[in-house]
Amino acid sequence: MKQTFKYFLVLAVIASIYTSCKRDDDYFAAKISGFISNFDLKRLYKETDLSLNAQALGGATMIRGIVISDFRSGNSPTGLLVLQNSRISGTAIDSLRGMSFNIGAGASDFVPGDSVHIKIDGGVLKRVSGILQITGLSSSAVTKVASGRQIKMQSVSTGAILTNPDRFESTLVTLTNVVFDPELAVGTTYSGDKTVNDGFGVATLHTETGASFANTIALPSGNFSGIPFVSGTGAAKKIQFWMRTLNDFFYVEMPKLSPAVIAGYMVDPNGGDGNYEYIQFLASKDIDFAVNPMSVYTTNNAGATTFPTLGWNTGAARTYKINLTSGTVKKGQFFYVGGTGKRINGSASTSTSTAIWIGSKDYSTTAGADGVGTATSNLLANSGNVAGIAIFDGVNITPSSVPLDVIFFGGAGGNFYSAGPPEVGYRITITDYYGTVNPATRLRQDFYGAGTNTRRLGFPSAATSFSKLGGVYNSLKGGWVTGRILTTVPLTNTSVLTDIESGATSLSN
Structure with missing residues (x-):
């Protein structure tokens, strides 16, 4: 019995040493659960269409995360379910990343805070109208496992988004101390495209004409929360920013003129x-x-x-x-x-x-x-x-x-x-x-x-x-x-x- 106990103890020690020495690059080799993070999936994408299957993804066929898109006010890209997640690897990597999933009308069945599992096997990761997304999926690929989960919000500048779009596109962010550029005429509503400036760059604030807040008069300055999508490359990169609800805007007075x-x-x-x-x-x-x-x-x-x-x-x-x-x-x-x-x-x-x-x-x-x-x-x-x-x-x-x-x-x-x-x-x-x-x-x-x-x-x-x-x-x-x-x-x-x-x-x- 003592010999058997020693044998199992040695095996446990070996297993412990193996897992403690695991490097970031070894992550794909141990996808026992079959899930891949947005962080790792984006590392595989080389700006050409990527067919998703277990072989291409190191054994993974699923993604799990928290929904951030919201169709209830009528202002979300048609058919896109957007979720964010972090890489579970026990490291200090800032791995929060977002991804959009084109699943058609079923995307509106989910609300922010829903925890979902998505089967991506058979899908294609590609850019459509500038938005990086997974296509070829139906709503049946999505399983809701919980609701009311906490959503992480990042406060970033337009300059940071343009510098590192891979990190911030399809995530929930807040732009602070923002003004309309040029200044809006009194009585102008949110409807359509408006240019906003946070001092570090500009973004196009997009509001669908059918959104519930489209005809709300826009205030001159404040903080905007929402989902950024980035199109173009180099100096031609542009941000399209979608507020999901009127509550995604919070009025903040701008600084007083300093002499x-x-x-x-x-x-x-x-x-x-x-x-x-x-x-x-x-x-x-x-x-x-x-x-x-x-x-x-x-x-x-x-x-x-x-x-x-x-x-x-x-x-x-x-x-x-x-x-x-x-x-x-x-x-x-x-x-x-x-x-x-x-x-x-x-x-x-x-x-x-x-x-x-x-x-x-x-x-x-x-x-x-x-x-x-x-x-x-x-x-x-x-x-x-x-x-x-x-x-x-x-x-x-x-x-x-x-x-x-x-x-x-x-x-x-x-x-x-x-x-x-x-x-x-x-x-x-x-x-x-x-x-x-x-x-x-x-x-x-x-x-x-x-x-x-x-x-x-x-x-x-x-x-x-x-x-x-x-x-x-x-x-x-x-x-x-x-x-x-x-x-x-x-x-x-x-x-x-x-x-x-x-x-x-x-x-x-």
Whole structure:
């Protein structure tokens, strides 16, 4: 009996070693259940029709997933059942993918949250009118096994969809801070095709004329949830976006017009940081700072062990304030805030004193305005925890004040946000990177780190480099026509202003 027990124990150990050493590439070799994920099926597709059978799919003949299409409001592609699933492999792969199944009129028998099994043996994976789908199936190939399952929603930009359509097509996503482009005339309804812009690209919002909400008047801005389909290749790629119901739209106010926006920053000048770091702003209107004073804050959270209970006013080594109370700038001009060194790349480099400097302070020896921040050699972090820049209207800022513009960059750490209660952190505003409403829960998210407000730019990819933010800002209504993208600009001692101003943020009108 002991020998038999040892024998089975050895077999169990061998089996355990085999399964623990299994690689991603071995996944197809062990499809005992006969199911394949959308993730793996899409890897097999090479933009030519693919006949689906057990031999082609490593033994699989079925797909299972959660339905996301919804025909109840009359706005879903005819005959297409759309579902998403994730690869079950025990790895950290972000494998959520969607797939459309052309099963005819029976597609309308299913609703979001239905869990289904689909027999795909005998079908063909192909593109029809740009939509990747499995054809040659009937509704009898689909078996509903459960209902009311939770659906994962992704918040993405149009730019991300166009960059990686394989990942996002036929999945349920939310586009945030969206406006119609061009702006709709008062009283315009959803019916037909409308172009929407989220600052990172455009999509065609499609509403069937027979949809229950087709004649509903469209509001000017908000978050749109729905299913994207991508057609074309290269620069010709286009997104057609289908809201499924009127509830897939949630009104969100667009950002207020900011007189100035952050256009770039220098975090690591040659020879050290003390007194030579600076921030570049672009004026969207004529500003007389004696009449309309503003204030600029920075935070670097280096070595932070507590949460910033006073937000941008936390001070000490966490935040630093510079008031802007004199000087003028014209619409479309760049202006600068930072150390009194006023050089492009440290003490031995080209002077930038001829540029428009609205706020300069020897932060290496002097405390911040209104006592916010102690003297520091590191106004802007160049490594480590998350760092940020904000500009406010006025100089009497409180923890509840909302900035005009804000950007975060750097690492992920730093004890920068606590959900509380009470909730504390650095307040944000609606920008190309942040929103005050969570697109998934539709609840307020007023701080960096809350909800989906986790986006941050990286540090420059090389030392002594300027972080240029190239975007296009609407100077009449506010908001970003094109979102800001970080470009690292290596600088030398002989670099000049045009090196950091050319290609930086611009105005659309």
